[in-house]
Amino acid sequence: MSQPGLTEKPEWKALIDHQASLSGTHMRDLFEQDPGRFEHFFANAAGISLDYSKNLLTRETMPHLMALARACEIPEQIQAMFRGDNINTSEKRPALHVALRNLGDDPITVEGTDIMPEVRSTLGRMEEFVWRIRSTQWRGFTNKPFTDVVSIGIGGSFLGPKLVSAALKPYWHGRLNCHYVANIDGSHITEVLRHINPETTLFLIQSKSFRTQETLENTKVAREWFLHNGGDEALISKHFVAVTANEKEAIDFGIAEENIFPMWDWVGGRYSLWSAIGLPTALTIGMENFRSLLSGANAMDQHFREAPLEENLPVIMALLGIWYGNFWGADAHAILPYDHYLRGLPAHLQQLDMESNGKCVTRAGQPVNYDTGPIIWGGAGANGQHAYHQLLHQGTRMSPADFIIPLRTHNPVGSHHAILFANCLSQTQALMRGKSLDEARAELRDQGLDADAIETLAPHKVIPGNKPTNTILFERSTPRTVGALVALYEHKTFVQGAIWDVDSFDQWGVELGKQLGTDILDRLLKSGNGKKTDSSTDGLIDLFRRKHRDDA
Numbered sequence: 355m356s357q358p359g360l361t362e363k364p365e366w367k368a369l370i371d372h373q374a375s376l377s378g379t380h381m382r383d384l385f386e387q388d389p390g391r392f393e394h395f396f397a398n399a400a401g402i403s404l405d406y407s408k409n410l411l412t413r414e415t416m417p418h419l420m421a422l423a424r425a426c427e428i429p430e431q432i433q434a435m436f437r438g439d440n441i442n443t444s445e446k447r448p449a450l451h452v453a454l455r456n457l458g459d460d461p462i463t464v465e466g467t468d469i470m471p472e473v474r475s476t477l478g479r480m481e482e483f484v485w486r487i488r489s490t491q492w493r494g495f496t497n498k499p500f501t502d503v504v505s506i507g508i509g510g511s512f513l514g515p516k517l518v519s520a521a522l523k524p525y526w527h528g529r530l531n532c533h534y535v536a537n538i539d540g541s542h543i544t545e546v547l548r549h550i551n552p553e554t555t556l557f558l559i560q561s562k563s564f565r566t567q568e569t570l571e572n573t574k575v576a577r578e579w580f581l582h583n584g585g586d587e588a589l590i591s592k593h594f595v596a597v598t599a600n601e602k603e604a605i606d607f608g609i610a611e612e613n614i615f616p617m618w619d620w621v622g623g624r625y626s627l628w629s630a631i632g633l634p635t636a637l638t639i640g641m642e643n644f645r646s647l648l649s650g651a652n653a654m655d656q657h658f659r660e661a662p663l664e665e666n667l668p669v670i671m672a673l674l675g676i677w678y679g680n681f682w683g684a685d686a687h688a689i690l691p692y693d694h695y696l697r698g699l700p701a702h703l704q705q706l707d708m709e710s711n712g713k714c715v716t717r718a719g720q721p722v723n724y725d726t727g728p729i730i731w732g733g734a735g736a737n738g739q740h741a742y743h744q745l746l747h748q749g750t751r752m753s754p755a756d757f758i759i760p761l762r763t764h765n766p767v768g769s770h771h772a773i774l775f776a777n778c779l780s781q782t783q784a785l786m787r788g789k790s791l792d793e794a795r796a797e798l799r800d801q802g803l804d805a806d807a808i809e810t811l812a813p814h815k816v817i818p819g820n821k822p823t824n825t826i827l828f829e830r831s832t833p834r835t836v837g838a839l840v841a842l843y844e845h846k847t848f849v850q851g852a853i854w855d856v857d858s859f860d861q862w863g864v865e866l867g868k869q870l871g872t873d874i875l876d877r878l879l880k881s882g883n884g885k886k887t888d889s890s891t892d893g894l895i896d897l898f899r900r901k902h903r904d905d906a
């Protein structure tokens with residue numbers, strides 16, 4: 355008998371009924387009825403604390419969600435991931451980013467081979483390379499120490515390292531500055547090259563496939579810039595290093611073999627910041643701090659692997675997302691880091707979550723009949739309060755939000771951190787409790803408005819409340835806590851994909867755009883008309899060609 359589909363499971367149907375039983379329930383009342391609510395819906399692990407009491411749930415809800423997780427064999431699927439099973443089913447590969455931070459001695463095998471020796475030797479090569487650059491033992495072609503690192507890569511070869519190096523800015527080496535180039539928009543690389551000196555710049559070419567058009571085109575520009583500004587072919591090896599799983603293409607491209615750091619097929623791009631793709635981070639914060647980053651992630655890995663589901667932070671967060679996305683009709687989820695250094699977190703989690711779970715067929719290739727990955731958005735708090743929090747408070751759409759804030763700051767100026775913290779708490783409290791019509795009326799009465807004015811304005815000042823949020827806390831943005839935080843979201847994403855029965859580790863959806871782009875590029879650049887397609891694309895190509903013909 356075939357495995358019942360997700361929505362056929364009795365645990366799924368029980369959640370539909372449970373959600374119906376909560377309609378009309380307001381979190382404000384749940385807090386008043388349950389003085390121990392905060393303590394009950396609070397969990398911590400690996401230096402990360404989660405207050406999930408400001409959610410649309412009663413003490414009966416999590417047991418229902420946990421029952422669904424067990425019905426979907428989440429404990430077994432967690433073990434399968436750590437064991438190195440081919441959980442990337444469509445590409446028949448393991449997903450072993452956890453191996454990159456497996457600091458113990460236990461082996462992890464892929465196709466019968468223990469991969470840990472190569473992981474460890476690559477980490478050792480990184481350590482030596484980082485030391486040689488930071489100690490100035492490895493210098494530029496005019497024998498000056500390097501001052502700038504330019505990382506050229508896109509997607510997972512960009513967003514993860516960029517997030518972590520920005521998150522750990524307080525740990526940066528005094529001399530080394532790090533820049534990222536990703537976009538094929540020539541302005542991106544132009545704006546970086548404008549401010550650096552070829553004599554003291556190290557280029558890191560970051561590409562798992564070494565076939566990504568944006569990265570290869572940008573690398574060509576960087577190489578030409580280097581050759582036209584004092585460099586020559588013999589000096590390329592001093593200034594260009596690559597990280598890739600495709601060593602042959604990198605060598606064919608002109609990267610010296612000894613300057614190539616490996617990565618592996620069993621690491622997805624969006625899960626690769628822990629590998630040599632993390633070199634920009636390691637160069638700026640140093641290997642000791644990079645190893646702390648790995649150990650923070652490893653601590654979260656161990657928690658995820660060993661903790662009972664009910665105490666398991668990634669499982670709890672994953673199930674809350676399922677609760678809102680599949681039973682309350684939420685299409686989005688906001689990531690709101692109240693920490694300037696973590697402002698890059700939403701962008702990284704957009705790729706991590708949306709490229710992993712933005713899928714519409716099950717691992718068996720059957721169309722899903724339920725919603726899968728949400729739209730991930732967000733930005734730094736408190737800035738967002740002055741931009742998009744209006745929709746969170748009074749909009750018609752539900753977007754659960756994660757408020758993420760350190761208890762301490764790296765930069766104690768004035769009362770700033772207390773004010774930031776107060777803002778974070780006041781936002782989640784306002785989203786939870788709202789403001790009733792009577793409260794709005796009373797407020798306007800206290801301001802001295804007359805009865806007509808009150809009745810006119812009061813409806814506009816009502817805040818419905820009952821908007822779910824998580825508050826995620828940690829001591830401070832350190833290598834360990836940043837490592838644990840990112841790993842927390844990696845495992846949350848994995849659990850959601852496992853429940854939705856999708857392959858969270860492939861990304862076939864990005865292929866069509868690339869394929870269509872080849873023909874369009876030909877038609878933009880060449881005189882030939884190429885085959886006609888739709889009138890929009892044809893018309894737009896024509897506009898581009900006319901503009902550039904006029905310019906020619």
Ligand SMILES: O=P(O)(O)OC[C@H]1O[C@H](O)[C@H](O)[C@@H](O)[C@@H]1O
Nearest residue numbers: 508509510511561562563566623
């Ligand atoms: O690292 P690369 O092979 O250059 O790939 C860079 C990015 O492009 C691909 O199209 C995928 O969308 C991403 O998952 C990947 O991280």
